[in-house]
Amino acid sequence: MIRICSRVLTFIRTIVNMSAVLLITLMMALIFAQILGRYVFNFSIAWSEEMATFAQVWLVMLGAGIAMRRGQHVGIDMMILYFPMWAQRLVKVAAFALVVWFLGVVIVGSTGLIAIGYIVKSTALQVPMAAVYYALPIGMSYFLLEFAIATLPQIFGSQSSDTEAAT
Amino acid sequence: MSVVFGGFVLLVFSGMPIVFALGVGGLLAIQLMTDVPLSIVAQRIYGGVNSFTLMAIPFFVTAGVVMEAGGIARRFVDLAAALVGWITGSLYLVGIVTGTGLAAISGSGSADTAAVGSILMPEMKRRGYDVDLAASIIAASGALAPIIPPSIIMIIVAVTANESIGAMFLGGVVPGLMIAVAMGVTCWLIARRGGEAYRDHTAFSGRALWQAFMSALPALTLPVIIVGGIVGGIFTATEAACIALIVTLLVSLLIYREIRLVDLPALFVKSVGLSAAVLMIVSTASVFSWIIATLGAPEMLDTWMRSITSSPIIFLLIVNIFLLIIGMFMESISAILIIVPVLMPIAVSFGIDPVQFGVMTTLNLSIGLITPPYGICLFVSAVVAERRIEQVSRRVWIPLIPMLIVLGLVAYVPEVVLTLPRMFFP
Amino acid sequence: KAGHTNVVDSIQAQGLQKLRDLLEEKTDGQATIEIFPNGQIGDEAQLVEGVILGTVDMAQVSNSTLSNFVQDLRVLDMPFLFSDIPSLSVALDGPAKELMQQSAQGSGFELIGSYSSGIRHLMTKKDINTIDDLANLKIRTMQQPMHVEAFRAYGANPTPMAYSELYGALQSGVVDGAEGATSDYNAQKFYEVADHFSLVGWLNLTSQIVMKQSKFDALPEDVQVALLEAGTESATWQRQYVVEQEEPLLQELADKGISVVKPDTSGFRAASKPLYDGFIETDSQRVLFEALTN
Ligand code: NA
Numbered sequence: 061m062i063r064i065c066s067r068v069l070t071f072i073r074t075i076v077n078m079s080a081v082l083l084i085t086l087m088m089a090l091i092f093a094q095i096l097g098r099y100v101f102n103f104s105i106a107w108s109e110e111m112a113t114f115a116q117v118w119l120v121m122l123g124a125g126i127a128m129r130r131g132q133h134v135g136i137d138m139m140i141l142y143f144p145m146w147a148q149r150l151v152k153v154a155a156f157a158l159v160v161w162f163l164g165v166v167i168v169g170s171t172g173l174i175a176i177g178y179i180v181k182s183t184a185l186q187v188p189m190a191a192v193y194y195a196l197p198i199g200m201s202y203f204l205l206e207f208a209i210a211t212l213p214q215i216f217g218s219q220s221s222d223t224e225a226a227t
Numbered sequence: 228m229s230v231v232f233g234g235f236v237l238l239v240f241s242g243m244p245i246v247f248a249l250g251v252g253g254l255l256a257i258q259l260m261t262d263v264p265l266s267i268v269a270q271r272i273y274g275g276v277n278s279f280t281l282m283a284i285p286f287f288v289t290a291g292v293v294m295e296a297g298g299i300a301r302r303f304v305d306l307a308a309a310l311v312g313w314i315t316g317s318l319y320l321v322g323i324v325t326g327t328g329l330a331a332i333s334g335s336g337s338a339d340t341a342a343v344g345s346i347l348m349p350e351m352k353r354r355g356y357d358v359d360l361a362a363s364i365i366a367a368s369g370a371l372a373p374i375i376p377p378s379i380i381m382i383i384v385a386v387t388a389n390e391s392i393g394a395m396f397l398g399g400v401v402p403g404l405m406i407a408v409a410m411g412v413t414c415w416l417i418a419r420r421g422g423e424a425y426r427d428h429t430a431f432s433g434r435a436l437w438q439a440f441m442s443a444l445p446a447l448t449l450p451v452i453i454v455g456g457i458v459g460g461i462f463t464a465t466e467a468a469c470i471a472l473i474v475t476l477l478v479s480l481l482i483y484r485e486i487r488l489v490d491l492p493a494l495f496v497k498s499v500g501l502s503a504a505v506l507m508i509v510s511t512a513s514v515f516s517w518i519i520a521t522l523g524a525p526e527m528l529d530t531w532m533r534s535i536t537s538s539p540i541i542f543l544l545i546v547n548i549f550l551l552i553i554g555m556f557m558e559s560i561s562a563i564l565i566i567v568p569v570l571m572p573i574a575v576s577f578g579i580d581p582v583q584f585g586v587m588t589t590l591n592l593s594i595g596l597i598t599p600p601y602g603i604c605l606f607v608s609a610v611v612a613e614r615r616i617e618q619v620s621r622r623v624w625i626p627l628i629p630m631l632i633v634l635g636l637v638a639y640v641p642e643v644v645l646t647l648p649r650m651f652f653p
Numbered sequence: 654k655a656g657h658t659n660v661v662d663s664i665q666a667q668g669l670q671k672l673r674d675l676l677e678e679k680t681d682g683q684a685t686i687e688i689f690p691n692g693q694i695g696d697e698a699q700l701v702e703g704v705i706l707g708t709v710d711m712a713q714v715s716n717s718t719l720s721n722f723v724q725d726l727r728v729l730d731m732p733f734l735f736s737d738i739p740s741l742s743v744a745l746d747g748p749a750k751e752l753m754q755q756s757a758q759g760s761g762f763e764l765i766g767s768y769s770s771g772i773r774h775l776m777t778k779k780d781i782n783t784i785d786d787l788a789n790l791k792i793r794t795m796q797q798p799m800h801v802e803a804f805r806a807y808g809a810n811p812t813p814m815a816y817s818e819l820y821g822a823l824q825s826g827v828v829d830g831a832e833g834a835t836s837d838y839n840a841q842k843f844y845e846v847a848d849h850f851s852l853v854g855w856l857n858l859t860s861q862i863v864m865k866q867s868k869f870d871a872l873p874e875d876v877q878v879a880l881l882e883a884g885t886e887s888a889t890w891q892r893q894y895v896v897e898q899e900e901p902l903l904q905e906l907a908d909k910g911i912s913v914v915k916p917d918t919s920g921f922r923a924a925s926k927p928l929y930d931g932f933i934e935t936d937s938q939r940v941l942f943e944a945l946t947n
């Protein structure tokens with residue numbers, strides 16, 4: 061059971077990592093093409109900025125989980141170290157519940173956007189906006205997964221747990 | 228209103244990442260204080276990152292990650308050593324000059340601090356420098372990165388306030404260089420009276436300088452491309468950042484050859500994480516600032532401020548003290564996103580130039596990078612120096628003095644900031 | 654709660670403020686509108702989505718943004734449809750008004766009023782007297798396929814770029830000119846870097862105020878009536894206001910030594926005609942087009 065879970069997790073992380081590398085490369089290529097187009101070929105691509113911006117939305121939504129896994133989200137955790145152990149655990153449980161609520165609201169709320177996104181087409185590319193809005197539930201679900209993996213051991217497990225830093 | 232801010236501070240101290248403290252704080256306020264459907268949260272999260280201008284950030288962040296791995300920082304240290312290595316207290320000055328140089332090609336402070344610190348700190352320790360002072364100086368040199376263009380903080384200030392990124396960038400050049408010079412003089416004065424440790428230095432050599440210059444030359448083209456490109460109207464800020472990344476990749480892969488193509492995916496994953504950490508804060512902060520705007524905070528603060536004073540001088544004093552305190556405790560990007568939309572209109576109504584106010588805000592929050600208890604550059608520097616934050620904090624007032632003096636000039640002598648931008652952006 | 658993305662004293666915002674004042678007057682202060690300017694509560698697309706999702710009560714957005722949701726309205730954004738703002742005004746208050754309301758309601762919106770967003774001309778480094786003067790000039794356009802296509806049809810080399818970069822691009826010669834409204838040309842000081850202004854009036858843009866239809870229907874009967882009346886009256890007032898704004902502005906520009914010319918637009922009109930067929934995709938668009946132009 062645990063083996064299957066960890067395999068699925070490794071698979072998800074690999075996909076997310078590969079997507080991240082592809083997206084940043086795509087953004088770079090699109091903007092470079094736009095500059096080349098303007099100065100070298102004297103021809104403008106109307107959709108390069110829009111496509112790069114959409115890539116950025118996907119990049120950030122997926123990257124939020126990557127940053128969680130790598131411990132790149134900053135926070136101030138030294139204040140609660142002055143609390144007694146039981147209080148620390150209580151605060152952590154409350155904080156965990158609030159974050160789950162927040163990400164849940166984003167994921168549920170995005171369904172409304174996606175419904176609109178099937179009707180509305182983007183300005184330049186003329187693709188349904190849903191193609192971009194799907195980044196919200198998918199990215200934030202992965203964010204939630206990595207957040208749970210990073211936080212739950214601190215609440216239930218031993219006191220010295222560390223998030224996986226290597227990729 | 229104070230309930231919303233108080234709730235946010237409590238959430239931050241609960242230890243949850245700031246990205247969540249902003250989102251949860253905003254969501255709680257929307258749930259408890261309005262009857263707006265919660266789908267507004269998803270809408271704002273999307274709107275926060277749906278910005279072409281902000282795309283400069285992932286590009287600059289990626290360029291910074293590649294620079295760190297690709298040997299550019301080391302060549303800047305070598306060049307700085309050849310330039311100022313013959314002066315008393317040389318390593319402090321090498322640190323400051325390198326910090327200034329790296330500031331001109333990178334957008335954020337912590338990576339610069341790590342690069343300079345890890346190269347210089349062992350040598351500083353060997354020569355018997357005051358380690359805590361050295362760590363403070365290196366942290367402050369790293370904190371120059373947001374003031375001297377390019378700068379992620381300035382991009383966010385400019386985007387938030389709807390001002391020109393190019394004008395803001397140019398406005399930071401003079402104050403940034405003034406801080407570098409003032410810090411250099413401070414260090415030289417200390418080193419001159421500081422005893423034997425600081426007299427150990429290498430003789431000046433024209434040939435060594437030339438060699439170091441040639442070796443750093445490919446990397447030195449970057450500030451020219453970035454600032455020249457934006458100011459000349461050749462590139463947008465986003466395009467300039469993209470070109471900077473491509474040049475950095477070419478220099479690191481083909482000229483310095485310290486990284487290979489196969490190293491790139493790992494570096495990109497790292498930079499995507501770092502970029503997302505920044506831009507996700509922009510997103511969740513836009514939830515928070517939406518509820519603040521909806522509850523009418525800008526008008527309330529405006530009325531309150533006017534009831535206290537009608538003098539721009541007093542207004543600037545209050546704002547600076549406020550921002551310095553914020554900078555002590557808060558992460559700079561979330562601070563901007565919450566504060567700038569509220570304060571900028573008030574500043575403009577007091578007759579203050581938005582570019583000057585933007586640079587002043589940036590400088591305040593850069594100072595925040597080295598002020599305890601929460602300062603990223605100070606953290607990084609202390610880790611590299613293998614000292615505790617409290618130990619390094621005891622010396623941090625020394626680089627703070629020149630920074631605060633320049634802050635005073637920026638606040639009360641607008642020409643310090645505005646002369647350059649006015650030449651290029653009428 | 655009403656949001657828009659324009660600055661407080663813009664021509665569009667004046668229309669919304671007039672709407673609020675008239676509504677308060679008609680309902681003796683029983684109903685009012687709280688205005689959030691400057692994109693404070695969202696950009697244009699977000700505002701329309703907000704109206705649908707119920708997070709914003711009322712939005713003032715450009716017709717082009719709204720027409721992403723209400724396809725029929727796309728017709729209004731076609732080039733050289735109306736030669737000036739008075740003729741736009743006549744068309745909007747004619748039989749087309751009812752058709753536009755029907756289209757909006759078909760997508761779940763209630764159209765409160767149609768305002769002028771100004772008429773767009775050409776700023777360049779040389780005089781544009783006929784369409785031939787435009788040949789091979791690099792003209793900055795918005796990032797809209799229709800705009801790019803139109804300027805390609807006029808023989809220019811359309812260059813879409815962000816508005817914030819336009820001044821620098823004109824200065825450095827990255828582009829030879831741009832299209833824009835007189836008020837922007839004056840306010841953004843574009844005349845410093847492109848000192849020829851040609852009154853082609855290629856686009857005569859509108860801005861729309863909408864609510865969610867179900868939210869509108871839930872309002873008390875008398876408020877509904879007052880709101881629609883206020884919408885019509887404020888729109889009429891605002892379009893006249895735009896016309897009155899324009900004249901002294903052009904005089905001011907001429908006084909500054911800017912070459913302001915009134916070109917022969919027949920070439921442009923002829924080149925625009927074939928574009929119409931490409932834009933009109935549905936029968937209901939065709940019906941609205943006929944109603945607007947006859
Ligand atoms: Na910098």
Ligand code: NA
Nearest residue numbers: 554555595601
């Ligand atoms: Na600080």
